[in-house]
Amino acid sequence: MSSREEFPAALQEERRSAGRGTWLLLGLVLVMGFLGGAGAGYGLARGAWSVPGAVASRLPEPVAAWLPRRPPPTVSALEEYAFELLSPEAKSGEATLKVRLLDRRIAKTVADALIFASRLDMAPDGMPTMTGKLRPEASTEPGVYAFRANLSMEGRWRLSLAAKVPGETGTVQDQLSLKAVE
Structure with a gap:
């Protein structure tokens, strides 16, 4: 019986190690997504980037109102x-x-x-x-x-x-x- 008890324990240990790798990968993807989103938000807030009019026109009005508008062309x-x-x-x-x-x-x-x-x-x-x-x-x-x-x-x-x-x-x-x- 000891071999039967060891087999499920070994299987459970293997599942735990595979689960940890999946969670680590998911955590890494979430952190990278958060950093990318924060960088994009920072660039939009600074006015370094602007959302093209074709994209902004398809967004819901509250979201489009929040996005920075492209400044009007300057007159020399x-x-x-x-x-x-x-x-x-x-x-x-x-x-x-x-x-x-x-x-x-x-x-x-x-x-x-x-x-x-x-x-x-x-x-x-x-x-x-x-x-x-x-x-x-x-x-x-x-x-x-x-x-x-x-x-x-x-x-x-x-x-x-x-x-x-x-x-x-x-x-x-x-x-x-x-x-x-x-």
């Missing part, structure tokens, strides 16, 4: 600057074109910009190769930039400008349309 500071023609019409031939550079954030003109590129052509009338001579002139008004232009014929002209604004990185670029009349 240079996009807040714009050139503006003081007069959209000019006489054909020799004319003085005046423009001002506006900072739309504060609704004021920028007086100390460096305009380094300018071009005058008839692209609005389908003739981009028809160019006019353009040279800078002194202006008496702060924030207003003047150019002496040769508008050789009547029609619509495009004035392309590029400027550097102190304190900003990059280039402000704009294209303005004006009309040359007789």
Whole structure:
């Protein structure tokens, strides 16, 4: 009888050792899952990650409201600057074109910009190769930039400008349309 009593005890010991390995593996999987979830939650909370809109739209509303939303695209500071023609019409031939550079954030003109590129052509009338001579002139008004232009014929002209604004990185670029009349 002692052999019969030993056999079930040995079987029970084998079951215990197999059960311990299973429990250890399950515990390891749970710990790894917890650490992965905590890391993902930390990244979401910091805003380092965002949930794609296609995924967020399929989640229940309370869960989607809890998730961080993707921030709206930022507007470059240079996009807040714009050139503006003081007069959209000019006489054909020799004319003085005046423009001002506006900072739309504060609704004021920028007086100390460096305009380094300018071009005058008839692209609005389908003739981009028809160019006019353009040279800078002194202006008496702060924030207003003047150019002496040769508008050789009547029609619509495009004035392309590029400027550097102190304190900003990059280039402000704009294209303005004006009309040359007789």
